Amino acid sequence: MRCEICGKKIMGKPMKTKIESSTMLTCNECSKFGKIQREPPKSRKRSPARKKPRFEEPSQEILEDYSQVIRQAREKNGWSREDLAERIYEKASVITRLESGKMMPDIKLARKLERILNIKLIEKIEDIKSEDLEPSVQRGATIGDIARIKRN
Ligand SMILES: [Zn+2]
Structure with missing residues (x-):
């Protein structure tokens, strides 16, 4: 079993880590980039609803x-x-x-x-306005961030 984020071999149980809308199996270290899923989604308590996912923003x-x-x-x-x-x-x-x-x-x-x-x-x-697309507030890790982590 390898971590889906950093690719390292996972010692022990992999963590189910939710990042944006995808759930990844990650090592303990990478689980901090997302929300750890301890329960199956249906029994999970409703967390305050996030508004629109940002990838829906019109480009x-x-x-x-x-x-x-x-x-x-x-x-x-x-x-x-x-x-x-x-x-x-x-x-x-x-x-x-x-x-x-x-x-x-x-x-x-x-x-x-x-x-x-x-x-x-x-x-x-x-x-026309690329500077507006730069996230000014960090709202947790995104797939893009993970891509950067992988490259480093
Ligand atoms: Zn990892």
């Missing part, structure tokens, strides 16, 4: 002037709102709301629009 953003981009591209193609709606399997009212800026497309819809209209609607957040 992609819709361009601010999406409404103009969509309308201009549609008009360039000579399509009515209905034409465009049909092509992306949406209602014409969705196009109206998109073009008036009343509705921001989600990533899925934006991807469809990008493909159909040959435009760019999605930008990666890292490209």
Whole structure:
């Protein structure tokens, strides 16, 4: 049995260590990077619920002037709102709301629009403000931290 974090042979019983959403079998030393699971999850007492896992944070953003981009591209193609709606399997009212800026497309819809209209609607957040992505507060070890530990 080897520790899933440092790869050293585990003397004695491995520790079940919970890191983010994965449970790893680790040596005693590495168990401090996560929560030690002493009981099976179903009998575990409810710990204060964590909000969203951080990997769900969006790394992609819709361009601010999406409404103009969509309308201009549609008009360039000579399509009515209905034409465009049909092509992306949406209602014409969705196009109206998109073009008036009343509705921001989600990533899925934006991807469809990008493909159909040959435009760019999605930008990666890292490209513009990478400093915001740096965790300012350490909220316990993450898989990323463990990757760093492994490399050292
Ligand atoms: Zn270890």
